[in-house]
Amino acid sequence: MGPQWLLVLSAVLFTLGAFGVLWNRGAITILMCVEIMLNATNLAFIAFARQFDSAEGQIYAFFIMTLAAAEAAVGLAIVIALFRLRESTDVDELNLMKW
Amino acid sequence: MGALETVAFVILATLALASAMVVVFHRTPVVSALALAFNLITIAGFYLLLNAQFLALLQVIVYAGAIMVLILFVIMLLSITAEPRLHRSGSIQSVLAPLIALGCAVALGLAVYRGSEGGKYVVSSTDFGTVRSIGTELFTTFFYAFEAISLLLVVAMVGAVLLAKRRL
Numbered sequence: 674m675g676p677q678w679l680l681v682l683s684a685v686l687f688t689l690g691a692f693g694v695l696w697n698r699g700a701i702t703i704l705m706c707v708e709i710m711l712n713a714t715n716l717a718f719i720a721f722a723r724q725f726d727s728a729e730g731q732i733y734a735f736f737i738m739t740l741a742a743a744e745a746a747v748g749l750a751i752v753i754a755l756f757r758l759r760e761s762t763d764v765d766e767l768n769l770m771k772w
Numbered sequence: 773m774g775a776l777e778t779v780a781f782v783i784l785a786t787l788a789l790a791s792a793m794v795v796v797f798h799r800t801p802v803v804s805a806l807a808l809a810f811n812l813i814t815i816a817g818f819y820l821l822l823n824a825q826f827l828a829l830l831q832v833i834v835y836a837g838a839i840m841v842l843i844l845f846v847i848m849l850l851s852i853t854a855e856p857r858l859h860r861s862g863s864i865q866s867v868l869a870p871l872i873a874l875g876c877a878v879a880l881g882l883a884v885y886r887g888s889e890g891g892k893y894v895v896s897s898t899d900f901g902t903v904r905s906i907g908t909e910l911f912t913t914f915f916y917a918f919e920a921i922s923l924l925l926v927v928a929m930v931g932a933v934l935l936a937k938r939r940l
């Protein structure tokens with residue numbers, strides 16, 4: 674079992690998350706798919722940290738985790754604002770800035 | 773990795789992929805959110821396999837604890853029982869989404885394949901992944917980045933309050 678299997682898993686999870694972001698219309702589901710993508714990158718970082726015995730990969734994963742927390746807070750606040758305006762979480766209805 | 777780790781890896785990978793599929797394809801946001809919480813916990817299991825004990829703990833506390841509670845809170849606050857899932861057939865997204873995902877899969881697959889030679893674990897040092905080693909690194913080499921990330925959290929907090937306020 675080499676580290677490449679973890680990278681394969683990370684790649685599959687990332688692709689799944691990316692597909693979910695593009696395919697879904699619900700804002701909350703899109704946020705959750707973004708969390709899956711961030712986690713996939715974290716997994717790759719930690720696999721590399723273990724492979725090269727370096728703490729740096731773990732530090733990057735730590736920063737990404739903090740970033741994900743900030744992203745979830747702001748993203749969910751935007752979802753609430755959107756819901757108040759449109760009574761739905763459909764991102765197709767977010768066309769206020771359409772040219 | 774030994775045989776036991778291989779078994780653990782296969783089980784965790786199956787669970788992680790299955791729960792990620794549920795998150796992406798299930799219609800009910802609450803089910804998706806709970807599947808995501810499960811997915812995050814399986815990923816914490818991978819961190820344990822990779823000697824990252826501190827991050828495994830953080831994953832459970834920050835992700836499965838804080839972020840998932842926030843998401844579930846919003847779902848229940850807005851009482852969303854079913855979100856609109858797929859893009860309407862014939863829209864640009866329904867054509868582009870599989871194509872872009874496929875492109876992403878090919879690019880990542882090539883990257884993993886190219887980098888797969890020399891894929892061996894170095895024997896890790898004894899204090900690898902402990903709070904002490906991470907903390908030392910965090911407060912010496914990455915000190916300014918650490919301070920910047922705390923600033924980011926404050927900005928995110930203020931931004932979230934501002935956005936969710938009824939009237940500015």
